[in-house]
Amino acid sequence: MISRRDLLKNTAKAVAGISVPLAALEILTPARVQALKTDKAVRWAFLVDTYKCVGCGLCVKACKNENEIPYDANVTRTWVERYVLTKDGRFFADSPKGARDGFISSKIDLGKGNYQDIKQEEIKKAFFVPKLCNQCENPPCVQVCPVGATYQAPDGVVLVDRTWCIGCGYCIMACPYGVRFFHPVHHTAEKCNFCYHRITKGMKSACVQACPFGARQIGNIKDPNDPVAKTITTERVGILKSEYGTKPQVYYIGLDEEVR
């Protein structure tokens, strides 16, 4: 015959035993703990200061060379857009050759060989906006890939597996920012990956290094001492197309409502 005291004791023991999850019994090696910690400690983010950008296009030149994007093909991982707003309410935007050769003329490229010259006194505001992959927290390009060829690495960068990509082009259609294209040589989807081979070696992305004016910066948003993380978390910054819910990780200082 079991006493009431024993019944309550044993029940309490059994409940306590059952509520210990299996994961709590796993023995972790120090190496495994370190790996878990370091993986979580990096999330790459980009900061663009549009006030500092002068439209020289040295970033685009460096990017194309560094990442072996055919120099004369009209595709690029990053580009610079020029926005010109006139006092009488007209609005122009262009990016000839992705600004690979910079902006050396005041004539706006309207496409199909047409150019529009805007006189200095007509300009209300004019500025340059560098664009690149936003390495979204919720990347729509990754969602649509039918074969698992594009994915988000643990540090937040969206990569393309060239050996796995079948070239269906869904991701190119899905990206709201238009940063993806077909690589003319590999015939697979291609995109900016923050120069993954450089940032994982402790270097800056090629465009960040090439920019003479500090308009482009890259940093680890999970490191509270990172100057880029500090700016993003404590100052007023904007993102592109927030209405899509993609949570882009390229932050802009000095965004204007005309910039899309």
Added chain:
Amino acid sequence: MKNHVLRPLFVVVGLVVIVLLIRPFYVPKDFGVHERGYMYGWYREGNIEDWKKVTVKYQGKEYCKACHEDKVNTTDRTPHAIIQCENCHGPAMEHPSDPPKLAIDKSREQCLRCHSKLVYPSSGRAKLRGIDPENHNPGIECVMCHNPHKPSLEGLK
């Protein structure tokens, strides 16, 4: 059931079996669902290492300084100190072994990237010293008169 109905069914079943047999050999071991789940984390893990192995081409000013300290020190005293050597001299890659000589971009267009005057308010471009390329010695290379390592007007050749 009649044989002609069953025969295509056997073919389909046979194909499914063949695909299932090939699959374990064809799909790499590290392909599968990772940290961020099926929606964002379904991939071949080895590809991350593949991307890390891409060769670095732009080495940065410090790399140049190891041998060309005099040149770097000269430009560092000028407003052009903010410009990377490789922006004009091209990516160093494994220089001096490969390539032994770099192709320098001395073109007029290279200088005009910044120094073609564009008065764009709220952009850093407006603050740069610039010229009107159509009126300032058109057709002539800037380096005929200006020294990009000593860009001040006192540095004129």
